[in-house]
Amino acid sequence: MxxxxxxxxxxxxxxxxxxxxxxxxxxxxxxxxxxxxxxxxxxxxxxxxxxxxxxxxxxxxxxxxxxxxxxxxxxxxxxxxxxxxxxxxxxxxxxxxxxxxxxxxxxxxxxxxxxxxxxxxxxxxxxxxxxxxxxxxxxxxxxxxxxxxxxxxxxxxxxxxxxxxxxxxxxxxxxxxxxxxxxxxxxxxxxxxxxxxxxxxxxxxxxxxxxxxxxxxxxxxxxxxxxxxxxxxxxxxxxxxxxxxxxxxxxxxxxxxxxxxxxxxxxxxxxxxxxxxxxxxxxxxxxxxxxxxxxxxxxxxxxxxxxxxxxxxxxxxxxxxxxxxxxxxxxxxxxxxxxxxxxxxxxxxxIKRENLKKAGIAAAAYLLFLNAKNMNMLFYSANVAYEHDRTVANQVMYDIKKLGYDYHSKPVVFLGMEDMDEVGLPVSDTVGSSVFAWDDGNIARMCNFMKTEGYRVTAPEPSVIQSALELKSRMNIWPQEGSITETEESIIVFFSEPSEKWYTINQVERK
Structure with missing residues (x-):
């Protein structure tokens, strides 16, 4: 054949x-x-x-x-x-x-x-x-x-x-x-x-x-x-x-x-x-x-x-x-x-016996049912993370615009990460993970994600990030008032205290 x-x-x-x-x-x-x-x-x-x-x-x-x-x-x-x-x-x-x-x-x-x-x-x-x-x-x-x-x-x-x-x-x-x-x-x-x-x-x-x-x-x-x-x-x-x-x-x-x-x-x-x-x-x-x-x-x-x-x-x-x-x-x-x-x-x-054959088919069908259920639940979890990230992106940009800052003219520095709550949904490697928490706060990823929402945000150079870190002690955690500020070279959003991984990922030296 x-x-x-x-x-x-x-x-x-x-x-x-x-x-x-x-x-x-x-x-x-x-x-x-x-x-x-x-x-x-x-x-x-x-x-x-x-x-x-x-x-x-x-x-x-x-x-x-x-x-x-x-x-x-x-x-x-x-x-x-x-x-x-x-x-x-x-x-x-x-x-x-x-x-x-x-x-x-x-x-x-x-x-x-x-x-x-x-x-x-x-x-x-x-x-x-x-x-x-x-x-x-x-x-x-x-x-x-x-x-x-x-x-x-x-x-x-x-x-x-x-x-x-x-x-x-x-x-x-x-x-x-x-x-x-x-x-x-x-x-x-x-x-x-x-x-x-x-x-x-x-x-x-x-x-x-x-x-x-x-x-x-x-x-x-x-x-x-x-x-x-x-x-x-x-x-x-x-x-x-x-x-x-x-x-x-x-x-x-x-x-x-x-x-x-x-x-x-x-x-x-x-x-x-x-x-x-x-x-x-x-x-x-x-x-x-x-x-x-x-x-x-x-x-x-x-x-x-x-x-x-x-x-x-x-x-x-x-x-x-x-x-x-x-x-x-x-x-x-x-x-x-x-x-x-x-x-x-x-x-x-x-399987040759008729009764065992039917049982085998039923068991195999059950396994496929589990696969289908698990797959859809996994992508539901991924969508929850995506909707969380969309909400964060739009709220941050609303706050920046409300303050009158022009994000087109200077890069945006995100300090730390904005993690989503643990709600008991499945996560498998990257599936179901938040962009705003990945790598404890990868600024380049955050800026790229902002672009998918229609905001042309520019990622900062390491030297600009280093300068922004000097101001975090005077700032509050987002979304509180005073969590976003502007300098001559950047707009700064303070999500959380940066971790060691954050410094490594964003190529910034801890001082």
């Missing part, structure tokens, strides 16, 4: 799953807002090199082709991202399951892949690159499809096509290395259970392809860094081998992070948003593996099942194991949604 016939035969399944994924993002699409980082991109006016120094030059290519310095289109970008992610799911399912695919499990595979809040909630909250990221997912799905065909005797051109798609995906987001490894891990686990031949040859071929793709991607990245005369600022943040505690501690923390996320274990107050679904799928998969071990005969076969099951579990974290780090957010664990979707599919097709 070719891909066109596959889509035609199962179009109702894919359409149903796509409608479900749109339901998951319903609140975000109906009430779009501005999240952390987006305050810069929604009103960007000149070329910005931030993607390049992150090694994500694939996004720069897209931004160049989309014109307007990479400015995104709210809602449109989100819808295109959701559709592209669904298209990637179609390619993954076709490559993994092909002619033997079952309709009901296929729906749950596709729906779970497109609805995991910890992954997609965090990732798609950034409308500024949601479409670009989804195209990267589609690219890695195409790379996987071509690499499987190539390993089955497709020829050199198919290998080259797979490599090109893979390099572009890595250039969009390095985390797609984990997605490709996860896809291979799913294929190998399934193939091993079905006792397919020549599995070792395929694994070696795909491993070489992946390494070559990483090498080409990284080679281009080095050339670009040399050309622009800068270096990646993320390297020190994510390589953990040389941190305090040594190599063994780094390895332990990286491996422990797999268990932390897979079983949604809270650590030091940090939780996995919507983690109850991830935990249930992990536990169910563990039971599934045990059942497979009971069925298998011979120590070698049992050991093989354990090996491939562990590889599948660890695959979404592969890059972070290589870096020796546990510093992972949901938006960098894109392979987690693919692994969970595949595990759900394999568990459902293995």
């Amino acid at each position: 070719n891909i066109k016939e596959y889509i035609k035969n199962y179009k109702k399944v894919f359409l149903s799953a796509c409608l479900f994924s749109l339901l998951c993002f319903c609140y975000m699409l109906v009430k779009p807002g501005i999240s952390i980082d987006e305050e810069t991109w929604i009103q960007i006016e000149k070329p910005f090199a931030m993607w390049l120094v992150q090694g994500r030059w694939g996004i720069d290519i897209f931004n160049f082709l989309s014109m307007d310095q990479g400015r995104y289109a709210p809602v449109m970008w989100d819808i295109l991202a959701i559709l592209s992610w669904n298209a990637a799911g179609v390619l993954f399912s076709y490559t993994l399951f092909g002619d033997k695919v079952k309709k009901v499990p296929l729906f749950f595979f596709q729906a779970y892949l497109c609805s995991l809040p910890f992954v997609l909630g965090e990732m798609f909250s950034f409308s500024m690159f949601s479409f670009q990221i989804a195209l990267g997912m589609l690219s890695v799905a195409a790379a996987f499809l071509y690499s499987v065909r190539a390993a089955q005797g497709g020829g050199k051109r198919v290998w080259v096509a797979a490599l090109l798609f893979l390099v572009y995906a890595f250039a969009v987001y390095q985390a797609y290395i984990c997605v490709y490894i996860t896809a291979v891990a799913v294929y190998c686990f399934k193939a091993y259970l079905e006792k397919e031949d020549h599995l070792v040859y395929r694994i070696c071929s795909w491993a070489l392809l992946c390494l070559l793709g990483i090498g080409i991607y990284y080679g281009v990245h080095i050339i670009l860094m040399k050309a622009v005369g800068t270096s990646s600022y993320l390297t020190d943040n994510y390589v953990g081998w040389f941190e305090e505690g040594g190599i063994l501690k780094a390895l332990f923390m990286a491996v422990a992070n797999i268990a932390r996320v897979s079983f949604a274990v809270p650590v030091a107050g940090e939780t996995i948003y919507g983690g109850e679904v991830i935990r249930i799928v992990t536990l169910a998969f563990l039971i599934f593996v045990i059942c497979q071990l009971v069925k298998e005969k011979g120590t070698a076969r049992k050991a093989g099942v354990l090996f491939y099951a562990f590889v599948l579990t660890a695959a979404p974290f592969a890059l972070f194991l290589a870096l020796g780090t546990y510093k992972t957010h949901g938006r960098v664990l894109l392979g987690l949604s693919l692994a969970g979707a595949a595990e759900l599919y394999m568990m459902l097709i293995c």
Whole structure:
């Protein structure tokens, strides 16, 4: 069956799953807002090199082709991202399951892949690159499809096509290395259970392809860094081998992070948003593996099942194991949604008894319900933070105008932060966080956010901020009278006593 016939035969399944994924993002699409980082991109006016120094030059290519310095289109970008992610799911399912695919499990595979809040909630909250990221997912799905065909005797051109798609995906987001490894891990686990031949040859071929793709991607990245005369600022943040505690501690923390996320274990107050679904799928998969071990005969076969099951579990974290780090957010664990979707599919097709099959479908439907609920609640929380920030921005500007200060003629200095109240709503990384409290008060972000509300506020230089600090002792906390004042070089708004982080972020020396 070719891909066109596959889509035609199962179009109702894919359409149903796509409608479900749109339901998951319903609140975000109906009430779009501005999240952390987006305050810069929604009103960007000149070329910005931030993607390049992150090694994500694939996004720069897209931004160049989309014109307007990479400015995104709210809602449109989100819808295109959701559709592209669904298209990637179609390619993954076709490559993994092909002619033997079952309709009901296929729906749950596709729906779970497109609805995991910890992954997609965090990732798609950034409308500024949601479409670009989804195209990267589609690219890695195409790379996987071509690499499987190539390993089955497709020829050199198919290998080259797979490599090109893979390099572009890595250039969009390095985390797609984990997605490709996860896809291979799913294929190998399934193939091993079905006792397919020549599995070792395929694994070696795909491993070489992946390494070559990483090498080409990284080679281009080095050339670009040399050309622009800068270096990646993320390297020190994510390589953990040389941190305090040594190599063994780094390895332990990286491996422990797999268990932390897979079983949604809270650590030091940090939780996995919507983690109850991830935990249930992990536990169910563990039971599934045990059942497979009971069925298998011979120590070698049992050991093989354990090996491939562990590889599948660890695959979404592969890059972070290589870096020796546990510093992972949901938006960098894109392979987690693919692994969970595949595990759900394999568990459902293995249930033979009618009563158990109905129970399995009901349980899977309940998990999807939780995903949809959690996703919408997360974006409700994001909207509450956005409305809070809008209110603060408009009230501050009302006060500045009321005092007769001309904010067009001089920069505005925000001292400290204006935090929103804790109201018990979920927060996942940047989602649900206030711009006016991020980094304990990032002045550049605040000024950029003001522009999204229609106020052309200019960010101050560090020397101007330093001068403004000398006046804070005479001022009251906003919104009290005397919380806003004007000097010859700036307008000053006193939110709170600046913290050490505030001084660092705003590049000001504490005196």
